[in-house]
Amino acid sequence: MTAQKTVLVIGGSSDIGHATALRYAQAGWQVALAARDLTTAQRNADDVKARTGVEVLVHELDVLQTDGLAEFVTRLTTLPDTVISMIGELGDQKRAETDLAHATQIMRTNFEAPSLLLGLFANAFQARGSGTLVGVSSVAGDRGRGSNYVYGAAKAGFSQFLSGLRNRMALAGNVRVITVKPGFVRTRMTAHLKLPAPLTVMPERVAADIYRSAEENGREVIYVGRRFWLVMTIICLIPEALFKRLKL
Numbered sequence: 001m002t003a004q005k006t007v008l009v010i011g012g013s014s015d016i017g018h019a020t021a022l023r024y025a026q027a028g029w030q031v032a033l034a035a036r037d038l039t040t041a042q043r044n045a046d047d048v049k050a051r052t053g054v055e056v057l058v059h060e061l062d063v064l065q066t067d068g069l070a071e072f073v074t075r076l077t078t079l080p081d082t083v084i085s086m087i088g089e090l091g092d093q094k095r096a097e098t099d100l101a102h103a104t105q106i107m108r109t110n111f112e113a114p115s116l117l118l119g120l121f122a123n124a125f126q127a128r129g130s131g132t133l134v135g136v137s138s139v140a141g142d143r144g145r146g147s148n149y150v151y152g153a154a155k156a157g158f159s160q161f162l163s164g165l166r167n168r169m170a171l172a173g174n175v176r177v178i179t180v181k182p183g184f185v186r187t188r189m190t191a192h193l194k195l196p197a198p199l200t201v202m203p204e205r206v207a208a209d210i211y212r213s214a215e216e217n218g219r220e221v222i223y224v225g226r227r228f229w230l231v232m233t234i235i236c237l238i239p240e241a242l243f244k245r246l247k248l
């Protein structure tokens with residue numbers, strides 16, 4: 001009998017994290033969540049258990065407390081087979097233009113903290129000789145736009161970190177690094193925004209794509225939805241002289 005595989009979802013209070021935990025549990029994995037909001041994470045864990053019978057462990061973790069990240073990794077009783085970072089904060093672009101503390105928090109939450117944490121898991125996976133890392137980034141990192149460039153720049157940094165880590169791990173044995181770039185997803189992060197229906201997906205779709213790419217087909221950089229890949233390809237091709245005149 002093969003041992004049951006384990007996944008750790010960091011940002012276990014998030015809507016996409018909840019859907020992803022459920023997807024893995026449905027596939028027979030052991031699931032753990034890490035979150036700073038233990039009430040919501042426990043509610044998600046209870047829901048996954050009610051629907052699948054899988055007992056879900058919940059760990060407390062504030063990723064901005066970066067001094068504690070190494071200890072968090074070493075204290076886990078089981079090093080997971082797959083680690084997924086859902087960490088993110090959209091923030092308020094207008095506020096971030098003048099409030100440096102807010103801009104700093106968006107940058108640290110979307111870039112610094114998840115990069116440091118996945119980097120630590122990469123070292124542990126390299127020492128073991130196996131593992132899969134999944135970083136949920138965003139299409140917002142593909143090109144800086146006036147309406148959300150603080151978040152977008154941080155996601156761009158995270159995508160590049162994952163790219164470099166994948167490059168390093170390719171020469172280091174059986175450790176895989178997956179970058180996930182959702183477009184518009186209907187979650188509490190976007191609840192206050194009017195999203196274009198044809199381009200908007202539900203968290204379950206992101207979860208299914210994460211599972212497929214991490215555990216089945218092996219694609220390492222994915223856009224959630226071909227349509228969004230096309231949209232971003234066009235946006236990236238617009239010449240700068242024209243792009244800077246657009247209100248995007």
Ligand SMILES: NC(=O)c1ccc[n+]([C@@H]2O[C@H](COP(=O)([O-])OP(=O)(O)OC[C@H]3O[C@@H](n4cnc5c(N)ncnc54)[C@H](OP(=O)(O)O)[C@@H]3O)[C@@H](O)[C@H]2O)c1
Nearest residue numbers: 011013014015016037062063086087088138184185187189
């Ligand atoms: N929704 C979209 O349209 C969309 C599009 C592209 C990419 N994404 C990305 O998808 C991921 C999941 O987002 P979502 O839509 O499901 O929104 P969400 O529910 O707001 O998820 C964000 C998660 O990050 C966690 N987090 C933030 N700072 C943290 C910290 N210091 N320590 C621990 N956890 C922290 C939040 O925890 P708390 O509950 O404690 O705040 C929450 O679990 C994010 O990386 C987001 O950037 C979303």
